[in-house]
Amino acid sequence: MPQKLPVYRIPDFTAARALANGFHVVDLQAHRAKHAFVQAPHKHDFYLLLYVKTGAGTHTIDFTAHPIQANSFYFLTPGQVHAWDLAPDTQGTLLFFTAEFYRGTQEADTLRQFPFFQSWQHPPVLFSSEEHMLPIQQLLQQMQQEYSQARTFQQDALRAYLELLLIQLARLYPKAERQPEAPNWPFQLYQLENLVEQHYLEHQPISFYARALHLTPKYLNELCKQNLGKTTSDLLQERLILEAKRLLTHSPHLTIAQIGAVLGFEDNSYFSRFFKKHTGTTPEKFRQRA
Structure with missing residues (x-):
């Protein structure tokens, strides 16, 4: 009998990590080499950010094929179906996190204030320039360094990096001129x-x-x-x-x-x-x- 569409959790990729229940950041090529099955359609129960530094191909999210190109970001919310067909030399970074990790001790879930997570209003992609992506790339490198070994207040540091990353991406996003605090929208x-x-x-x-x-x-x-x-x-x-x-x-x-x-x-x-x-x-x- 054909198998059900897989729904992956962060621990499926990071079983040995202390933070595997809520956060993971990894080099894209290393991830693809270790988890070849991710090319087939599947779901996640977490948020996913894909940063492409260089490369080509397509990333299909819920029946829409988005082109892969340099200096781009792709955003997925829990439950979306996605699959990619990437050129072998595509380079970038993958970031996984749960709503619970992002929220920390706060009660409110404010992730959908960011335009790229508002799937009704905006496409889940961001195409930019190398100049604008340089600070983003540096921030991702800092996150990977912080994540590489256990440190005091590590989760707090990673959560702070994540908040800053999402803010910077929201500022680059084409629809950022529509502010969440505008009356009744969004x-x-x-x-x-x-x-x-x-x-x-x-x-x-x-x-x-x-x-x-x-x-x-x-x-x-x-x-x-x-x-x-x-x-x-x-x-x-x-x-x-x-x-x-x-x-x-x-x-x-x-x-x-x-x-x-x-x-x-x-x-x-x-x-x-x-x-x-x-x-x-x-x-x-x-x-x-x-």
């Missing part, structure tokens, strides 16, 4: 994105999300339309369709009916109609092409 939207990620399988009504955000359904809908050009319903349906595509492509052990059930559709025919309405094709034909 703070409530990245809160909504988190809520949808947690509850989309439950098929909750819009009022459920509006109530959680202390908004009226009408105001939430207007907020989505003004900033994303989509209704709240559009966003909920798109998340279901994305998961359906993931399962149809990467879970051959599941039948179409089983996939519909996983997604919360009790009626398989309704799931097929829903999928075709939003993609223009049936689940069966989509799976065949995938």
